[in-house]
Amino acid sequence: MTQxxxxxxxxxxxxxxxxxxxxxxxxxxxxxxxIGIGRQRLIxxxxxxxxxxxxxxxxxxxSVSIPLDxxxxxxxxxxxxxxxxxxxxxxxxxxxxxxxxxxxxxxGVSGLLMQTYFRNPLAEPFVLGVSSGASxxxxxxxxxxxxxxxxxLAGLGLAGDxxxxxxxxxxxxxxxxxxxxxxxxxxxxxxxxxMGLMFGYLVSAIVSLLLYFARPERIQAYINWTFGSFSGxxxxxxxxxxxxxxxxxxxxxxxxxxxxxxxLGEDYARSMGMNLHRTRLGIVLATALLVxxxxxxxxxxxxxxxxxxxxxxxxxxxxxxxxxxxxxxxVGAIVAIGASIIAEMPGHxxxxxxxxxxxxxxxxxVMLVILRQFRGR
Amino acid sequence: MNDTMLExxxxxxxxRRARASDIRLAQGLNLQLQRGKLTGxxxxxxxxxxxxxxxxAGMHAPLDGAVYLANEKVRTLRPRELAKRLSLVLTDAxxxxxxxxxxxxxxxxLPHSDWLGKLSANDLQMIEWAxxxxxxxxxxxxxxxxxxxxxxxxxxxxxxxxxxxxLMLLDEPTAYLDLxxxxxxxxxxxxxxRHGGLAILVSIHDLDLALRNCDQLWLMQNGTITAGVPEDxxxxxxxxxxxxxxxxxxxxxxxxxxxxxxxxxxxxxxGNGARALWMRRALExxxxxxxxxxNAAAIATVERETGPEWQLRVNGQQSRHQNIAAVLDSLxxxxx
Numbered sequence: 182m183t184q185x186x187x188x189x190x191x192x193x194x195x196x197x198x199x200x201x202x203x204x205x206x207x208x209x210x211x212x213x214x215x216i217g218i219g220r221q222r223l224i225x226x227x228x229x230x231x232x233x234x235x236x237x238x239x240x241x242x243x244s245v246s247i248p249l250d251x252x253x254x255x256x257x258x259x260x261x262x263x264x265x266x267x268x269x270x271x272x273x274x275x276x277x278x279x280x281x282x283x284x285x286x287x288x289g290v291s292g293l294l295m296q297t298y299f300r301n302p303l304a305e306p307f308v309l310g311v312s313s314g315a316s317x318x319x320x321x322x323x324x325x326x327x328x329x330x331x332x333x334l335a336g337l338g339l340a341g342d343x344x345x346x347x348x349x350x351x352x353x354x355x356x357x358x359x360x361x362x363x364x365x366x367x368x369x370x371x372x373x374x375x376m377g378l379m380f381g382y383l384v385s386a387i388v389s390l391l392l393y394f395a396r397p398e399r400i401q402a403y404i405n406w407t408f409g410s411f412s413g414x415x416x417x418x419x420x421x422x423x424x425x426x427x428x429x430x431x432x433x434x435x436x437x438x439x440x441x442x443x444x445l446g447e448d449y450a451r452s453m454g455m456n457l458h459r460t461r462l463g464i465v466l467a468t469a470l471l472v473x474x475x476x477x478x479x480x481x482x483x484x485x486x487x488x489x490x491x492x493x494x495x496x497x498x499x500x501x502x503x504x505x506x507x508x509x510x511x512v513g514a515i516v517a518i519g520a521s522i523i524a525e526m527p528g529h530x531x532x533x534x535x536x537x538x539x540x541x542x543x544x545x546x547v548m549l550v551i552l553r554q555f556r557g558r
Numbered sequence: 559m560n561d562t563m564l565e566x567x568x569x570x571x572x573x574r575r576a577r578a579s580d581i582r583l584a585q586g587l588n589l590q591l592q593r594g595k596l597t598g599x600x601x602x603x604x605x606x607x608x609x610x611x612x613x614x615a616g617m618h619a620p621l622d623g624a625v626y627l628a629n630e631k632v633r634t635l636r637p638r639e640l641a642k643r644l645s646l647v648l649t650d651a652x653x654x655x656x657x658x659x660x661x662x663x664x665x666x667x668l669p670h671s672d673w674l675g676k677l678s679a680n681d682l683q684m685i686e687w688a689x690x691x692x693x694x695x696x697x698x699x700x701x702x703x704x705x706x707x708x709x710x711x712x713x714x715x716x717x718x719x720x721x722x723x724x725l726m727l728l729d730e731p732t733a734y735l736d737l738x739x740x741x742x743x744x745x746x747x748x749x750x751x752r753h754g755g756l757a758i759l760v761s762i763h764d765l766d767l768a769l770r771n772c773d774q775l776w777l778m779q780n781g782t783i784t785a786g787v788p789e790d791x792x793x794x795x796x797x798x799x800x801x802x803x804x805x806x807x808x809x810x811x812x813x814x815x816x817x818x819x820x821x822x823x824x825x826x827x828x829g830n831g832a833r834a835l836w837m838r839r840a841l842e843x844x845x846x847x848x849x850x851x852x853n854a855a856a857i858a859t860v861e862r863e864t865g866p867e868w869q870l871r872v873n874g875q876q877s878r879h880q881n882i883a884a885v886l887d888s889l890x891x892x893x894x
């Protein structure tokens with residue numbers, strides 16, 4: 182030890198036998214590490230395959246049965262044996278499937294950002310209060326529009342959807358600005374967490390008040406929105422959702438290093454050269470972008486954001502964000518598309534609320550993963 | 559070559575308050591940390607040791623004056639640049655979930671790696687070196703959550719080493735450790751300072767360990783810090799003053815704290831060696847005064863140096879006992 186230290190950091194090891202023992206240990210370890218990384222790469226690859234299969238399944242299933250080769254040709258060339266089939270695939274199933282994929286990615290990644298930043302396994306994308314803001318926007322539109330608007334909303338026509346999205350987006354944007362303002366001022370992540378939670382309570386209270394005085398059919402329209410749906414996004418709106426989600430994901434990708442540093446807490450992260458202020462803003466902004474886009478277009482999709490990061494950690498057995506970030510993207514998309522397929526109950530005409538499926542089927546899976554991960558501790 | 563790695567000029571530390579006067583913990587500090595030296599920061603609880611460390615590390619704004627790293631103010635350095643010069647180890651190790659020892663130490667390379675945190679060959683070499691320097695290579699593959707407190711603290715130090723900063727600040731790194739582990743960590747820090755050319759500042763509660771390992775001590779008391787070589791600080795009484803509390807005083811001749819007791823009944827212990835020493839300790843602990851004179855109220859005699867028996871004479875009455883417990887009982891019954 183003394184001989185080693187004498188040469189100072191970064192220099193070759195001193196005595197021959199020491200060098201031999203160390204390199205022997207290292208060989209052993211690096212092969213171990215190699216296996217680990219190989220295994221983790223394999224898992225990521227597997228996730229891509231599963232995602233691809235689910236994408237195709239989602240496009241293939243629906244109330245109208247369309248042969249698989251026609252679906253492929255509709256996707257690739259824009260033509261199929263029947264123009265109705267082409268329409269169904271390109272105008273309905275494709276936007277719905279892509280929306281589910283984007284929403285799943287966004288929620289998975291924003292959940293990971295929140296859990297790492299707040300160092301809290303219970304944190305989820307909605308803790309910043311952004312989705313509460315969105316729900317307030319929607320509640321204001323649905324519950325308080327004049328009589329003329331209600332028929333439009335009740336029918337959930339295209340214009341109604343767009344109005345809802347706009348209201349949710351506006352609510353989310355206002356909340357986001359507030360959260361960013363707070364994030365600029367507070368010293369600790371805990372303060373931000375409590376502010377976000379309190380803001381959520383405040384907004385829920387206002388929404389409850391609106392619900393209390395609203396007419397029953399309006400309440401039904403609002404509740405329908407809270408169930409969540411991937412079907413409301415049209416092919417024309419899709420690029421907006423995709424653009425915002427991609428921007429948020431790119432921002433998250435640039436923060437792999439600070440996120441890893443944050444695993445040791447803010448003090449250590451700063452001592453390892455991280456710009457706390459910039460990182461906090463980056464994390465909050467990326468999360469707010471991802472969450473507000475998804476909530477505006479799909480409603481408040483619960484569960485995916487809190488569960489997917491845990492699933493990924495459990496599957497990969499790692500807390501390294503270089504692995505977790507792509508993994509939460511993939512698994513988020515898988516879970517969202519899977520839930521959307523199940524919600525439509527293939528073979529039945531019934532469509533179940535999305536939020537029911539995500540929690541009902543997802544919660545037991547996550548319980549299993551977490552119990553296994555901590556071996557009952 | 560200038561050996562000073564960190565310098566404070568007219569530094570005052572404490573907290574600013576919005577609608578009240580500042581809380582000043584210490585002021586007028588002109589201190590230096592030198593390359594190759596292990597400096598121990600000592601002071602009673604709540605005197606501001608952690609605040610001083612945080613101020614030195616640039617995480618807390620000084621009330622006055624400034625901290626300089628090679629003539630640059632620590633607060634004006636960019637975080638990444640600062641991280642290349644100064645590393646930190648804190649008391650509490652955070653929960654680290656699934657992280658392995660290797661991954662933890664690899665985090666130390668963050669200030670040196672690219673935006674994705676990809677490790678170069680040089681980074682890998684540094685990580686191996688740091689793990690080896692704290693003799694923790696065997697822990698590389700283990701999950702940090704599953705190693706002992708002492709091992710985890712070693713990994714945290716290895717992480718700080720991997721950061722390749724010439725200055726390391728540690729805030730009570732041995733707080734939760736048992737004595738052998740504490741000795742181990744302090745010896746490690748001493749060797750890193752002496753042979754690795756680092757300037758290390760460690761706040762520590764264990765006075766004996768500090769006296770035995772540190773090249774320099776900073777004694778924090780009454781809003782100021784006295785710096786010096788440990789032995790000088792003992793001899794000129796500074797060390798005793800710093801920790802003075804009612805009923806406890808620093809004994810210069812033994813280098814330990816002794817509990818001042820209200821003088822009880824005198825007992826004389828005759829005999830030498832370990833048995834006599836521990837009998838004196840037992841008597842002191844139970845409130846008797848060790849009397850050097852043979853006309854004390856009671857006299858305990860070591861019969862044989864290695865023999866099993868104690869001879870006790872109280873008021874002229876002799877009795878024999880098998881162990882110290884029996885002697886103490888007999889003394890209690892005698893009602894001196």
